[in-house]
Structures are given as structure tokens and as C-alpha cells.
Amino acid sequence: MSDLIPYPISEDESVDLSFIDDTIWITQKGMARLFDVDVRTINEHLKNIFDTEELGELATIRKFRIVQKEGNREVERDVSHYNLDAIIALGYRVNSKKATQFRKWATQVLHTYIQDGYVVNEALLRDDPEKLNKLAAKIRELRANEKNVFAQVRECFKISASDYEPSSQEVRSFYALLQDKFHHAITLMTSSKLIMDRAGYKEDNMGLVSFKELFPSKQEAKVGKNYLTKDELYRMYLLSEQFLLFAESAALMRKNLTMKDLQKYLDDLLKFNGYPVFNDYKDYIKDHAMEHAEREHARFVDIKKLEMLGIEVDILEFDSGNYEEYRDQIDAISIQKLRKHHLALQSL
Known part of the structure; x- marks a missing residue:
């Protein structure tokens, strides 16, 4: 509560x-x-x-x-x-x-x-390991957010990487590679492959596990991490935390590292934890993944709108285009109205 x-x-x-x-x-x-x-x-x-x-x-x-x-x-x-x-x-x-x-x-x-x-109630946490573990897990989750991870890595680069140039292609590529190395270690799939494999309008919440509103937005459907299960997310949080601890330690010690040194450490970290290392990075299917996410999300929303209109949707009939007679009514329903409708249903 x-x-x-x-x-x-x-x-x-x-x-x-x-x-x-x-x-x-x-x-x-x-x-x-x-x-x-x-x-x-x-x-x-x-x-x-x-x-x-x-x-x-x-x-x-x-x-x-x-x-x-x-x-x-x-x-x-x-x-x-x-x-x-x-x-x-x-x-x-x-x-x-x-x-x-x-x-x-x-x-x-x-x-x-x-x-x-x-x-923080320090006395209670000291005496209750279970509550302390829950707090640690929540903090780990927050720290593993891409924004926090990349911000810490950026600080590490500024202080430790002798060849660091913020606007360089190598730095931008490393951020993308970092994310996909974590995804691949956990699922054997990159972010784009996760979207291609798991995004589907027929699935509950079109396959997404993490999203803010009552049902996922188009932007959320285009983020690979949102398709990770609870167990997969937690394992990624653990890996992210270990990498963050190294980045913080390297920054404090003023270690003279190159970009390649940092990439090698990430690979060594994955190997140490028993995860496969993703090499030779180039995201050939990103455009296809984004198109797939948008297409599946549009179908997912159409079905939700039809249900809002009181129509029981048959998936086979929907795939055959047999609900296009309701297109004007579907298009007249905004996402905001759809969300209000679902909120009202939940409050019943």
C-alpha cells in the first residue's frame, strides 16, 4: 500500500x-x-x-x-x-x-x-537482514538504470581513460555495446534481437514485462530491456552493479586506463560470472527491430480499442483484416481515452 x-x-x-x-x-x-x-x-x-x-x-x-x-x-x-x-x-x-x-x-x-x-531506519535494517536485502536489491535496481550506469561510466572515462573523447564514435559505440553485452550475457540476444523475438501483439502486454502505464507505450515497446523477465533483470542488475563498483574504484584510484582496457574489464567480468561474451558488435537489425516494435504496438492498441468498443476480437479474424469496418471508430479513440477506460475498469 x-x-x-x-x-x-x-x-x-x-x-x-x-x-x-x-x-x-x-x-x-x-x-x-x-x-x-x-x-x-x-x-x-x-x-x-x-x-x-x-x-x-x-x-x-x-x-x-x-x-x-x-x-x-x-x-x-x-x-x-x-x-x-x-x-x-x-x-x-x-x-x-x-x-x-x-x-x-x-x-x-x-x-x-x-x-x-x-x-532510512538504520536500527531496523541492522536487526532485519531480510529488509536490508530488499533495500539493497531496490538500490541495485535503481543504480542499474541505463542513465545511472552510463553516467558513472562517463565519470570513469573522464578521470581514467587517457584516450577519452566524449564526442568520438568509439565512446558512443561503447555505450551501445555495454548495454548489449549485458543483454546478450543474460539472454544470448542483443536488445534488437530481444524486440524481434519477444514483441508480439498477441501476447499479454505485447510481451513487455516492464512499463509505466496500464499498458505499454510505443516508446517502451522499442526498448529491449523492457522485455526481460524479473529473473533476467535481477541478474543484469548484479552485473551492472559489479561494473559500477569497478568504475567508481578506478575513478577514485585515478587509474590510467584506455577505452580498450575498460572494454576488456567488462569482458573479464562477464567471463568471471560465467556469462558468454558478445564480440564484433554491429547492430544490423536495429531498424527492423524498431519497425517490428511499432507495427506490433499498433496492432496491440487496435485490439484494445476494439475491446473498448465492446467487440470480442478473434485473433484469426483480426489477422485477416475483418475488423477494418471499425477503422473510423478505432482511429477516433485516443491513447488518453484508452488509458482512462482501462483505469476505470481496474477501479471496478
């Missing part, structure tokens, strides 16, 4: 706060523990806050689905949560000293989260 932030109410006890949409949310039961009062007291004060219009209910309350224990069972329920404004307003009425303490803590947490992009 959200990022859970534990708020310490004593040396050995804490209350979980949910961080969503740049603010904190908590249940009435949580507020009762936070201020050490009965839930009925919390409910009474909240009623007064809303009756006097100090705060509006619609802006203050949201329902989130949480898991609650009921005897030996776990039951999912939609439970009302109250935001930071409600917590502070309540704190003035219940116990001003504790409210002041909470406001100071909440302001510090929010400031750190907004400024740095994260808040």
Missing part, C-alpha cells in the same frame, strides 16, 4: 505510519497509541475538529486496504486513515507536549524524504 515509517513512542515500541502522496497517514487506533489515550477519545476529538470545520473530512480521511488479525486468521479490510494535519490538530487537544514532539519528528522525516528521496 505504502512506505511504512515507524515512529518510536518508547525505547522498545513504535507506531507504523504510512507515507503516501508526500504526507503521513495513520488509523484512529494508531493515533490512540501515539498519544496514549483511548480510541473513543480520539474519535470524539476528531468529531469536534470536523464539526468546527478546522479541517475538512474529505481532505483529511482516506481509506486504505490493510491486513488485520482476527483470531488465527488474517483479514483484509478498508480502514480509514487520517493525514498529518489531523494528527497535529488532534495533538493540540490531547497532549501538547507529545504533539510537539511528534511535529518535530514528522517535519524532520518529511524534510529528509523530500530532499534526499529516502528515509
Whole structure:
């Protein structure tokens, strides 16, 4: 549902706060523990806050689905949560000293989260290896993003590669080669080959695994990494992390490396991990892969639009062009309308 932030109410006890949409949310039961009062007291004060219009209910309350224990069972329920404004307003009425303490803590947490992009509970992570491993995996995923990898490699080049020239063809080729060496090591396919092999309008989400919206965009369909499975992605993250660590170490040590030295290290890294090395790079099929991705995406979107029109699509009939009678209606539906339609379906 959200990022859970534990708020310490004593040396050995804490209350979980949910961080969503740049603010904190908590249940009435949580507020009762936070201020050490009965839930009925919390409910009474909240009623007064809303009756006097100090705060509006619609802006203050949201329902989130949480898991609650009921005897030996776990039951999912939609439970009302109250935001930071409600917590502070309540704190003035219940116990001003504790409210002041909470406001100071909440302001510090929010400031750190907004400024740095994260808040770390070091004590909890030290005592919970599983949570620490999950955090490490998430950081590894973020660092393995092409933008971050290439930025770090670029810094390594600037400091360490004696023959580095940012605008040279060799540098541009190395960036493309780096990406495809990782793809080939994991799947025995380059980025273009991944698209040719896995992009298909008949597949769920046209074969893509990673995409932002409810269904993939045309641009996302043209990115080979988006077709990698969860396991393949994680293995690529591990390789990327190892290469980044070398790049950072080389930069700090001011090693005098050439472009060929860096390429050789990448090959050695792949061999050390038991992966095949992709040599003699030239992407002969990139144009074909881009055309294939666009063509499959257009067909995929057409089917989604037909389904939006309430038409049950038969793939064989679609391949034969038997739905072209709906072409005007299909073309009249924008991608934005299609996304809104799918969002509405998901909320049902």
C-alpha cells in the first residue's frame, strides 16, 4: 500500500505510519497509541475538529486496504486513515507536549524524504537482514538504470581513460555495446534481437514485462530491456552493479586506463560470472527491430480499442483484416481515452 515509517513512542515500541502522496497517514487506533489515550477519545476529538470545520473530512480521511488479525486468521479490510494535519490538530487537544514532539519528528522525516528521496531506519535494517536485502536489491535496481550506469561510466572515462573523447564514435559505440553485452550475457540476444523475438501483439502486454502505464507505450515497446523477465533483470542488475563498483574504484584510484582496457574489464567480468561474451558488435537489425516494435504496438492498441468498443476480437479474424469496418471508430479513440477506460475498469 505504502512506505511504512515507524515512529518510536518508547525505547522498545513504535507506531507504523504510512507515507503516501508526500504526507503521513495513520488509523484512529494508531493515533490512540501515539498519544496514549483511548480510541473513543480520539474519535470524539476528531468529531469536534470536523464539526468546527478546522479541517475538512474529505481532505483529511482516506481509506486504505490493510491486513488485520482476527483470531488465527488474517483479514483484509478498508480502514480509514487520517493525514498529518489531523494528527497535529488532534495533538493540540490531547497532549501538547507529545504533539510537539511528534511535529518535530514528522517535519524532520518529511524534510529528509523530500530532499534526499529516502528515509532510512538504520536500527531496523541492522536487526532485519531480510529488509536490508530488499533495500539493497531496490538500490541495485535503481543504480542499474541505463542513465545511472552510463553516467558513472562517463565519470570513469573522464578521470581514467587517457584516450577519452566524449564526442568520438568509439565512446558512443561503447555505450551501445555495454548495454548489449549485458543483454546478450543474460539472454544470448542483443536488445534488437530481444524486440524481434519477444514483441508480439498477441501476447499479454505485447510481451513487455516492464512499463509505466496500464499498458505499454510505443516508446517502451522499442526498448529491449523492457522485455526481460524479473529473473533476467535481477541478474543484469548484479552485473551492472559489479561494473559500477569497478568504475567508481578506478575513478577514485585515478587509474590510467584506455577505452580498450575498460572494454576488456567488462569482458573479464562477464567471463568471471560465467556469462558468454558478445564480440564484433554491429547492430544490423536495429531498424527492423524498431519497425517490428511499432507495427506490433499498433496492432496491440487496435485490439484494445476494439475491446473498448465492446467487440470480442478473434485473433484469426483480426489477422485477416475483418475488423477494418471499425477503422473510423478505432482511429477516433485516443491513447488518453484508452488509458482512462482501462483505469476505470481496474477501479471496478
